[in-house]
Amino acid sequence: DTEVTQTPKHLVMGMTNKKSLKCEQHMGHRAMYWYKQKAKKPPELMFVYSYEKLSINESVPSRFSPECPNSSLLNLHLHALQPEDSALYLCASSSEQGFTQYFGPGTRLTVL
C-alpha cells in the first residue's frame, strides 16, 4: 500500500480564519513533507519532518505552522493567510533512505 491521504480535498478560507490541513500515511515512512504548488509550476518544498522532528524549513512565513503529532500524521496549521497563498498543498512521505517519495492527492486551498 503506497497511500498518503489528505483532508480536506478543498478548502476556502478568509484571511482572518484559522484552519488546518491533515495528512496521514501508514507505510512506516519516517520522513514527511509539505509542498506548495502553483499552477504550471513544480512542487515547492515547505517543510520536512524526519523521525517526527522538523529537519527542514524552507524559510516559510510563520502564518504556516507545521506539526507532526506522530510518525503517521502531519498537520499544517494556517492563520492569517494571503490570497497569494492560494495553491495546491501536497503532503508526501518517503522511506528512511530517501528512496521513493509518495504524494497524497493534495488540498486545493483558496484564500479570499
Place this chain on the structure above:
Amino acid sequence: QKEVEQNSGPLSVPEGAIASLNCTYSDRGSQSFFWYRQYSGKSPELIMFIYSNGDKEDGRFTAQLNKASQYVSLLIRDSQPSDSATYLCAVNMTYNFNKFYFGSGTKLNVKP
C-alpha cells in the same frame, strides 16, 4: 544555476510512438532520480526511480541514467493519449536524502 533542468515542452508525439523526456542535473552529489507524472489538477504520481547508471525498465517505461554526463531520461514506448501529462524529474542528494529537487516539468501531448 538550477539543480534540475527540463525542457518545458510541450513535446508532441503521435499515438504509438516513443516519447523521450530528458532531465539534466548540476550536483554530482545527486543520489537518486525520480520521474513523476502529473495530470492537470492532480498530484504527482511516481512512475520510476533509478539510482544506478544504465537502464531500468518497467512495462512501457524505461529510465536511463548517465552520471558521467549528469542526465537522466524517461522513454515511454507505445505512447497513448492517456500518457498526456506533465512529467517531473526529481533528484535527492547523498548528503541530504530528505531534500528533493524538482525540475520545472515537461508537458507531453500524445495525439491520437
